[in-house]
Amino acid sequence: MRADALRNRERLVEVAQSAFATNGIDTSLEEIARQAGVGIGTLYRRFPTxxxxxxxxxxxxxxxxxxxxxxxxxxxxxxxxxxxxxxxxxxxxxxxxxxxxxxxxxxxxxxxxxxxxxxxxxxxxxxxxxxxxxxxxxxxxxxxxxxxxxxxxxxxxxxxxxxxxxxxxxxxxxxxxxxxxxxxxxxxx
Amino acid sequence: MRADALRNRERLVEVAQSAFATNGIDTSLEEIARQAGVGIGTLYRRFPTxxxxxxxxxxxxxxxxxxxxxxxxxxxxxxxxxxxxxxxxxxxxxxxxxxxxxxxxxxxxxxxxxxxxxxxxxxxxxxxxxxxxxxxxxxxxxxxxxxxxxxxxxxxxxxxxxxxxxxxxxxxxxxxxxxxxxxxxxxxx
DNA sequence: CGCTAAACGGAGTCACCCTCCGCTTAACTT
DNA sequence: AAGTTAAGCGGAGGGTGACTCCGTTTAGCG
The missing domain is CATH 1.10.357.10 (Tetracycline Repressor, domain 2)
Structure with missing residues (x-):
């Protein structure tokens, strides 16, 4: 896994963690991607579901x-x-x-x-x-x-x-x- | 309540009943309205939620x-x-x-x-x-x-x-x- | 430095929710 | 029977979110 991909992955998990905590597990995935500063496509590539x-x-x-x-x-x-x-x-x-x-x-x-x-x-x-x-x-x-x-x-x-x-x-x-x-x-x- | 409104209401409940039975309670409301032969607006007027x-x-x-x-x-x-x-x-x-x-x-x-x-x-x-x-x-x-x-x-x-x-x-x-x-x-x- | 596969990102499509408003009509009045 | 009108109708439209696809970018290797 490329370094940038790994960085993005970690950032996504981190953001998701806090988003889940405040908004529950049904938070908009697009919102999570936005907060993590990555495109929605990147989120889906790493976490298909x-x-x-x-x-x-x-x-x-x-x-x-x-x-x-x-x-x-x-x-x-x-x-x-x-x-x-x-x-x-x-x-x-x-x-x-x-x-x-x-x-x-x-x-x-x-x-x-x-x-x-x-x-x-x-x-x-x-x-x-x-x-x-x-x-x-x-x-x-x-x-x-x-x-x-x-x-x-x-x-x-x-x-x-x-x-x-x-x-x-x-x-x-x-x-x-x-x-x-x-x-x-x-x-x- | 006007006769046509009552008719539509009954039809909607009837269709909803069978739609819920087959697809669960989260069926698309637009689908229910369509099957009942009424506009989505009519469904919402009668059943706001x-x-x-x-x-x-x-x-x-x-x-x-x-x-x-x-x-x-x-x-x-x-x-x-x-x-x-x-x-x-x-x-x-x-x-x-x-x-x-x-x-x-x-x-x-x-x-x-x-x-x-x-x-x-x-x-x-x-x-x-x-x-x-x-x-x-x-x-x-x-x-x-x-x-x-x-x-x-x-x-x-x-x-x-x-x-x-x-x-x-x-x-x-x-x-x-x-x-x-x-x-x-x-x-x- | 050049190459290339991996990674990126966001526009696009789809499905559904719900509202708003111009048109239609039931049913009452005279 | 004709006129009146408020109740009722319907669907276009705007919004949100899931998920995909593909042209562009770049990390990392030789």
Whole structure:
């Protein structure tokens, strides 16, 4: 890869990161290209789909997350609290950008996309924790981590607010940690 | 309302219903207008937002659903099975059109839109079942039906497949009824 | 220094949303 | 039956964003 191309790529990921943070994952790609000072064609050449760009932005962050799962699975800690801790982290990571949980939900089924592979990595990591808990008799046997992950992404998705809320209602805010607690209770034997 | 306007309105709802069924709730509104044989302006005059059209399509269906809740709440039936039955129905109704659960999730916060009011109606209906169950000591006291409804719409949302699946993965299909079971377990005392 | 493949960039095409306004017509009045 | 008029109609037009294509530029090698 040519030096200029590499520079542009890095700049794009950097700009995308901050654009996702402020405007959610559905920001206009043309806007990102403009802010990065490159043509839209350059963005598309490097990241043919939006998901590729998302995956690039998330790369290191998600590697850390799988590492944590490995550590938690190997430590002698209580299986239940290990699961609780990791699911909390997982949910918080899926909540960093508005729209991300939706993208994750969509990508989870795609075998051969960058974001899809990342998600599969998360599932594999979580599976470790789940099966350990199942062997210890803490969790029901009729579920897979895919089910649990689905519920977690669903919670984040459901709790997510869209940017503008002109007629904000007086409905109570939903507490994602309460919902996670419901799920945790639901998966115990 | 003039006779021709009424005719057009009915035709639009009818066409929208079938378009939503085949293409999901995000179908092009221009396509709906075209199929209904009216101009796009006419559609927008009658249904200023997409949500208004959705609400019109769902109107009777959702009235029935609240009725069922009332009946279930008044019958001497077991509170737990009443809740299970109604949540199952609720989920199935939210799953009839791809994208509907998303629209519901968004609309739930809007006090003064047609779809928003419909959703609030659902929450009120479900609240009856929940509080009855809570009084009977069957469900935890720290949750509202809003939480439960959120989980249900989240499940539907998470399970929903997008239309085209070019690279369908070999991942197991998630079973929404299993996820509902997790939630039900999670809300019991 | 010259060459060339890699990279660039933005104009162009497409799809959809939504508004605005001149024309049409249902339906009431006399 | 004819006249009146406000309700209704429709589609052109303007805006936004995705994505492609191809003529131009340039990094980096020999």
């Amino acid at each position: 939006r998901e590729d760009l998302i995956a690039a932005v998330l790369a290191e962050r998600y590697l850390k997350l799988t590492d944590v799962a490995l550590v938690l699975a190997e430590e002698r800690e209580d299986v239940d609290t290990a699961m609780t801790e990791w699911l909390t982290l997982l949910m918080e990571h899926m909540a960093i950008y508005r729209g991300l949980s939706m993208a994750v939900k969509e990508a989870i089924h795609d075998v051969d996309t960058a974001l899809g592979r990342t998600c599969r990595g998360m599932i594999d990591a979580g599976e470790l924790l789940l099966t350990r808990g199942q062997k210890a008799g803490a969790f029901r046997l009729d579920i897979t981590f895919y089910d649990v992950m689905t519920m977690c992404s669903a919670i984040v998705l459901a709790v997510e607010r869209r940017s503008e809320k002109p007629n904000a209602s007086e409905l109570p805010k939903v507490n994602p940690y309460l919902l996670l607690d419901i799920v945790l209770r639901g998966i115990r034997v | 997409r949500e208004d059209l959705i609400a019109a399509v769902l109107a009777e269906r959702y009235l029935k659903l609240t009725d069922v809740a009332l009946v279930l709440a008044e019958e001497r039936e077991d509170v737990d099975t009443a809740m299970t039955e109604w949540l199952t129905l609720l989920m199935e109704h939210m799953a009839i059109y791809r994208g509907l659960s998303m629209a519901v999730k968004e609309a739930i916060h809007d006090v003064d839109t047609a779809l928003g009011r419909t959703c609030r109606g659902m929450i009120d209906a479900g609240e009856l079942l929940l509080t009855r169950g809570q009084k009977a000591g069957a469900f935890r006291l720290d949750i509202t039906f809003y939480d439960v409804m959120t989980m249900c719409s989240a499940i539907v949302l998470a399970v929903e497949r997008r239309s085209e699946k070019p690279n369908a993965s070999e991942l197991p299909k998630v079973n929404p009824y299993l996820l509902l079971d997790i939630v039900l377990r999670g809300i019991r005392v």
